[in-house]
Amino acid sequence: MSVPSKIETWQMVEPKKLVRTRIDVPELKPGEVLVEVAGCGVCHTDIGYFYDGVSTVTDPPLTLGHEISGQIVAGDEKLIGKEVIIPAVMPCNSCDICAEGRGNRCLKQKMPGNSMGIYGGFASHIPVPADDLCVIEDRKGMDLEYFSVVADAITTPFQAAKRADIKPGDRVVVIGATGGVGVYVTQIAAALGAETVIAIDIVEEKLERSLKFGATYTINALDKEVGEVRNIYRSYCKENKLPVHGWKIFECSGNIIGQKIGLELLSFTGKLLVVGFNMQKVEYMLSRLMAFDAEIIGTWGCLPKYYKEVLQMVLDDKLQIKPFVELRPMSRIEESFEQSHAGKLMKRVVLTPDF
Ligand SMILES: [Zn+2]
Ligand SMILES: [Zn+2]
DSSP, X not given: OOOOSEEEEEEEEETTEEEEEEEEOOOOOTTEEXXXXXXXXXXXXXXXXXXXXXXXXXXSSBXXXXXXXXXXXXXXXXXXXXXXXXXXXXXXXXXXXXXXXXXXXXXXXXXXTTTSTTOOSSBSEEEXXXXXXXXXXXXXXXOGGGGGGGGTTTHHHHHHHHHHXXXXXXEEEEETTTSTTHHHHHHHHHHTTOSEEEEEXXXXXXXXXXXXXXXXXXEEOTTOOXXXXXXXXXXXXXXXXXXXXXXXEEEOSOSHHHHXXXXXXXXXXXXXXXXOOOSOOOOOOHHHHHXXXXXXXXXXXXXXXXXXXXXXXXXXXXXXXXXXXXXXXXXXXXXXXXXXXXXXXXXXXXXXXXX
């Protein structure tokens, strides 16, 4: 554990192009610390920046990666040596939105690998503000790099579950249930007491796996019309004497078909949580929402204050990380991006620095 002379990194010099390079270690601003990266997860958002024309706030060249765990090596003396999770989005904590308790959507928020200057997680080190870091006091024997997924893949679903106000006995549908975010929505819903958790996705093998991690029933939507998926869902409700009202539906696929399924299933007093992202438009008769007294809720990021609670759920074995993570050396970043973009990965890839 020491302060390096240079930061080693894989920079995105332009979309679809990564270059391994070294950059200067910046002088830390007041309140900042330097974190030695233990692991950084490859997120769908990184792939969007890299392949799909989504712009980063900082123009390239910059280092991508916002799902980071690591150890503090410089900055506030009291913090040196601490192991931390870096929240994927860090609010400014001083604007009106933050004051209203909605800091997860602060307009001045900073996100590594996007809006924190040129710095991101696919690197040996990263300078970050210390205020909102989540300190891991005792990781109970699990390697630090695994905790990187708490930075985003687990906390974003937790925030969504909070917005949905998940309670014991709830009925939940998770669309895109086997993806990077969906696997944690099913687990969090179950951990918070949801009684029925229907997982919808398109890969049978992964759907079967979801039954061990929170899901109580699965629907394979592959090659099915939206109406067919709805009919399967309705038959299931009927057979199990489940009411059609009050379902909490999480759209995590970030896919237009998934969004259409979500809108189709939304019914009386229900909630549709939009967690996934895409650039397409869907048509919906808004009057249905009125007639159903239903809600559609967008949810973004996670408030740093929830990180401790999520971390505790992981440490208490209520949420499983390891079955959904594959560790790889960071030198395999290009291959990992390609495979993620092609949808070929069974697990979340967490890259560990091997510079
Ligand atoms: Zn992400
Ligand atoms: Zn703010």
